[in-house]
Amino acid sequence: xxxxxxxxxxxxxxxxxxxxxxxxxxxxxxxxxxxxxxxxxxxxxxxxxxxxxxxxxxxxxxxxxxxxxxxxxxxxxxxxxxxxxxxxxxxxxxxxxxxxxxxxxxxxxxxxxxxxxxxxxxxxxxxxxxxxxxxxxxxxxxxxxxxxxxxxxxxxxxxxxxxxxxxxxxxxxxxxxxxxxxxxxxxxxxxxxxxxxxxxxxxxxxxxxxxxxxxxxxxxxxxxxxxxxxxxxxxxxxxxxxxxxxxxxxxxxxxxxxxxxxxxxxxxxxxxxxxxxxxxxxxxxxxxxxxxxxxxxxxxxxxxxxxxxxxxxxxxxxxxxxxxxxxxxxxxxxxxxxxxxxxxxxxxxxxxxxxxxxxxxxxxxxxxxxxxxxxxxxxxxxxxxxxxxxxxxxxxxxxxxxxxxxxxxxxxxxxxxxxxxxxxxxxxxxxxxxxxxxxxxxxxxxxxxxxxxxxxxxxxxxxxxxxxxxxxxxxxxxxxxxxxxxxxxxxxxxxxxxxxxxxxxxxxxxxxxxxxxxxxxxxxxxxxxxxxxxxxxxxxxxxxxxxxxxxxx
Amino acid sequence: xxxxxxxxxxxxxxxxxxxxxxxxxxxxxxxxxxxxxxxxxxxxxxxxxxxxxxxxxxxxxxxxxxxxxxxxxxxxxxxxxxxxxxxxxxxxxxxxxxxxxxxxxxxxxxxxxxxxxxxxxxxxxxxxxxxxxxxxxxxxxxxxxxxxxxxxxxxxxxxxxxxxxxxxxxxxxxxxxxxxxxxxxxxxxxxxxxxxxxxxxxxxxxxxxxxxxxxxxxxxxxxxxxxxxxxxxxxxxxxxxxxxxxxxxxxxxxxxxxxxxxxxxxxxxxxxxxxxxxxxxxxxxxxxxxxxxxxxxxxxxxxxxxx
Numbered sequence: 001x002x003x004x005x006x007x008x009x010x011x012x013x014x015x016x017x018x019x020x021x022x023x024x025x026x027x028x029x030x031x032x033x034x035x036x037x038x039x040x041x042x043x044x045x046x047x048x049x050x051x052x053x054x055x056x057x058x059x060x061x062x063x064x065x066x067x068x069x070x071x072x073x074x075x076x077x078x079x080x081x082x083x084x085x086x087x088x089x090x091x092x093x094x095x096x097x098x099x100x101x102x103x104x105x106x107x108x109x110x111x112x113x114x115x116x117x118x119x120x121x122x123x124x125x126x127x128x129x130x131x132x133x134x135x136x137x138x139x140x141x142x143x144x145x146x147x148x149x150x151x152x153x154x155x156x157x158x159x160x161x162x163x164x165x166x167x168x169x170x171x172x173x174x175x176x177x178x179x180x181x182x183x184x185x186x187x188x189x190x191x192x193x194x195x196x197x198x199x200x201x202x203x204x205x206x207x208x209x210x211x212x213x214x215x216x217x218x219x220x221x222x223x224x225x226x227x228x229x230x231x232x233x234x235x236x237x238x239x240x241x242x243x244x245x246x247x248x249x250x251x252x253x254x255x256x257x258x259x260x261x262x263x264x265x266x267x268x269x270x271x272x273x274x275x276x277x278x279x280x281x282x283x284x285x286x287x288x289x290x291x292x293x294x295x296x297x298x299x300x301x302x303x304x305x306x307x308x309x310x311x312x313x314x315x316x317x318x319x320x321x322x323x324x325x326x327x328x329x330x331x332x333x334x335x336x337x338x339x340x341x342x343x344x345x346x347x348x349x350x351x352x353x354x355x356x357x358x359x360x361x362x363x364x365x366x367x368x369x370x371x372x373x374x375x376x377x378x379x380x381x382x383x384x385x386x387x388x389x390x391x392x393x394x395x396x397x398x399x400x401x402x403x404x405x406x407x408x409x410x411x412x413x414x415x416x417x418x419x420x421x422x423x424x425x426x427x428x429x430x431x432x433x434x435x436x437x438x439x440x441x442x443x444x445x446x447x448x449x450x451x452x453x454x455x456x457x458x459x460x461x462x463x464x465x466x467x468x469x470x471x472x473x474x475x476x477x478x479x480x481x482x483x484x485x486x487x488x489x490x491x492x493x494x495x496x497x498x499x500x501x502x503x504x505x506x507x508x509x510x511x512x513x514x515x516x517x518x519x520x521x522x523x524x525x526x527x528x529x530x531x532x533x534x535x536x537x538x539x540x541x542x543x544x545x546x547x548x549x550x551x552x553x
Numbered sequence: 554x555x556x557x558x559x560x561x562x563x564x565x566x567x568x569x570x571x572x573x574x575x576x577x578x579x580x581x582x583x584x585x586x587x588x589x590x591x592x593x594x595x596x597x598x599x600x601x602x603x604x605x606x607x608x609x610x611x612x613x614x615x616x617x618x619x620x621x622x623x624x625x626x627x628x629x630x631x632x633x634x635x636x637x638x639x640x641x642x643x644x645x646x647x648x649x650x651x652x653x654x655x656x657x658x659x660x661x662x663x664x665x666x667x668x669x670x671x672x673x674x675x676x677x678x679x680x681x682x683x684x685x686x687x688x689x690x691x692x693x694x695x696x697x698x699x700x701x702x703x704x705x706x707x708x709x710x711x712x713x714x715x716x717x718x719x720x721x722x723x724x725x726x727x728x729x730x731x732x733x734x735x736x737x738x739x740x741x742x743x744x745x746x747x748x749x750x751x752x753x754x755x756x757x758x759x760x761x762x763x764x765x766x767x768x769x770x771x772x773x774x775x776x777x778x779x780x781x782x783x784x785x786x787x788x789x790x791x792x793x794x795x796x797x798x799x800x801x802x803x804x805x806x807x808x809x810x811x812x813x814x815x816x817x818x819x820x821x822x823x824x825x826x827x828x829x830x831x832x833x834x835x836x837x838x839x840x841x842x843x844x845x846x847x848x849x850x851x852x853x854x855x856x857x858x859x860x
Binding site: 064065066069072137138139143145146149151241242246247248281282283284286287288289290312313314317321324325328329331332335336338339340342343345346347348349350351352360363364367368371372374375378379380381382383384385386387388447448451452453455456457458459460461462507 | 609619643
């Protein structure tokens with residue numbers, strides 16, 4: 001198999017760079033996705049550091065309002081569209097075919113196209129800083145009519161970038177859905193599928209359901225801003241109240257996409273946690289079916305909660321009540337997951353390597369983000385804290401404390417499978433503790449300053465009582481920066497001299513650990529028949545039985 | 554010491570001290586939810602820590618199997634039903650508090666409700682009182698009287714959000730729509746807040762404050778403002794012009810305007826603020842001649858120094 005695959009590749013495609021440019025191998029595309037996203041993570045993180053410097057003191061003058069609003073906008077847009085979604089798509093690319101015992105995704109060339117659209121879309125967004133009038137500066141939500149009126153080309157490039165990214169994301173989603181539905185190996189029924197694969201299935205379906213709505217809203221926004229097709233000027237008024245449009249219509253369309261988008265990012269992070277915890281507890285996941293059911297339930301309900309982002313626009317109270325209740329309903333399946341993860345630790349044989357530390361960190365921080373969400377779901381309370389730093393703290397606890405911690409758990413866990421070498425444990429542990437402490441120093445105070453009345457997206461503030469909280473946030477942001485630097489050092493060190501490991505260094509349960517590290521281009525020479533959700537556990541047990549060995553003590 | 558520090562921090566984990574019944578209803582709902590939030594927080598985090606400690610590996614083999622427990626249906630049912638009950642209680646409490654938060658109370662005997670039109674504009678707040686008096690950024694209101702606010706924005710402007718934390722929650726000022734909120738300040742004093750919806754470059758400086766005074770003082774102020782709009786001119790300069798052009802017209806994100814003849818030419822100034830120019834929005838779209846005259850007469854008497 002392997003020999004045949006290599007023989008068909010023309011010589012010019014085998015170069016060190018060329019082989020990556022033309023690759024349709026899901027593993028290489030996955031690594032391209034992850035690497036590119038990590039670069040965007042660093043860039044967007046640097047933007048956050050500049051914003052934190054500006055806010056460290058009252059009335060500071062490090063960046064002006066124009067530049068600050070651009071940073072706010074591109075930091076948010078980039079973290080969602082260039083880091084959150086694509087890094088998880090990267091993990092999905094690398095892992096899904098391996099986990100289900102397939103040789104690649106269903107549409108490898110479409111998969112490559114997705115990646116290149118992502119890279120182009122991301123580059124457009126970053127390069128828009130150099131556009132006439134600078135980058136977009138109306139927030140990642142780009143509310144009309146502010147975004148219609150925004151001068152210069154930044155907003156147009158922002159729309160172009162998001163159009164490219166939605167094409168990329170939808171193409172990727174189609175690929176994952178078809179792959180998961182059709183290419184599972186013999187014996188892998190729905191209830192024997194790894195939980196990460198389940199989360200990617202929902203990731204795919206949610207993208208299919210809501211991304212087109214974003215594309216439509218963006219196109220309408222573009223037309224409202226006005227375009228010229230040859231001699232014809234088109235200028236519509238969908239969202240422009242001055243000529244009969246509706247400003248809040250844009251918000252409905254945006255958040256119909258925007259809230260499920262949160263779960264598009266969070267569900268795969270949940271999935272990774274569900275893979276890591278059992279392996280480091282030496283137990284099966286507690287309540288497999290309950291976790292699957294809660295994943296499906298979250299996916300479904302995430303499409304019914306969007307207007308909780310719009311409680312202050314003056315919706316009828318009956319609608320606000322509906323969206324409060326639907327938002328609270330989503331807390332139930334989320335709680336089910338958290339309790340099942342806790343129960344997975346119960347009576348375990350817990351070992352605290354870096355992936356486990358990040359998974360436990362995820363658990364402790366995500367709970368906080370989930371609980372502050374209950375206040376926000378209660379609409380009269382939301383009138384008070386909406387668009388304040390309390391909300392900034394809330395979503396950073398879910399997306400940074402939650403998703404980014406899960407991503408690092410995943411990186412440390414699957415790195416040996418991707419590259420055959422183990423990331424350095426000592427640097428990893430330092431990184432974890434610095435990130436954990438820095439994160440809380442940065443974001444815990446933002447709850448308090450938000451409650452005191454500091455709105456989000458302000459480039460400066462006059463109230464000196466807010467200085468202490470803000471200074472703490474700034475210090476925390478720099479502690480996190482050191483943690484990320486340690487990760488970069490770790491990657492370089494591991495590339496040069498990381499410890500080589502075998503197929504299955506963690507004695508894990510899922511099929512990706514059955515093949516070599518890194519896997520060959522065709523993934524598997526043979527795939528064992530799957531008889532449970534833990535094929536490798538079954539295999540190890542059968543081997544022990546054949547050899548007449550006892551359980552390892 | 555540590556216990557005191559922790560408990561004082563916990564006390565701060567709530568909206569600011571309310572000065573109006575609606576803000577009080579919001580804070581009460583918050584405190585009720587906090588009971589459950591802290592209980593769940595302590596439960597989850599302490600279980601996490603307890604399990605991490607109790608089930609750490611110690612002398613067992615690194616890869617030794619632990620208890621092969623796959624789940625427990627009764628537990629699943631319990632931690633599904635438990636949160637449902639908690640959320641039901643929370644929702645019920647919120648609905649009980651809701652009327653006191655959203656409904657403007659009936660005016661006390663002999664007193665009228667006061668109605669003020671609030672218009673959010675780049676980057677200032679314009680208030681219109683029932684007798685036509687206009688004020689900018691600083692609102693005057695009588696103590697103890699329910700004040701109904703009709704919040705909107707001019708059609709050509711963008712979305713803003715009205716928010717004075719101690720006087721209740723926020724409500725968006727949306728072009729083409731009028732929203733309503735209210736407050737009834739219980740004590741005299743100045744309550745400050747600011748625009749809560751990103752509205753452009755100087756969003757951060759779109760501050761608002763409410764000066765709550767006695768009914769007599771308020772009536773006197775309102776009558777005086779109706780006769781002599783000189784104060785309005787100063788408010789317009791500071792609230793509308795100076796945020797972009799500097800307090801002394803020395804320039805900021807907008808160009809230097811000190812010494813410009815436009816400042817004292819009612820026709821040219823009217824034209825400029827009504828229509829905007831280049832990057833400058835039409836900050837005074839819909840301004841009356843009186844509003845323009847107030848600004849011109851203030852600037853004639855107090856020409857900006859330019860430094």
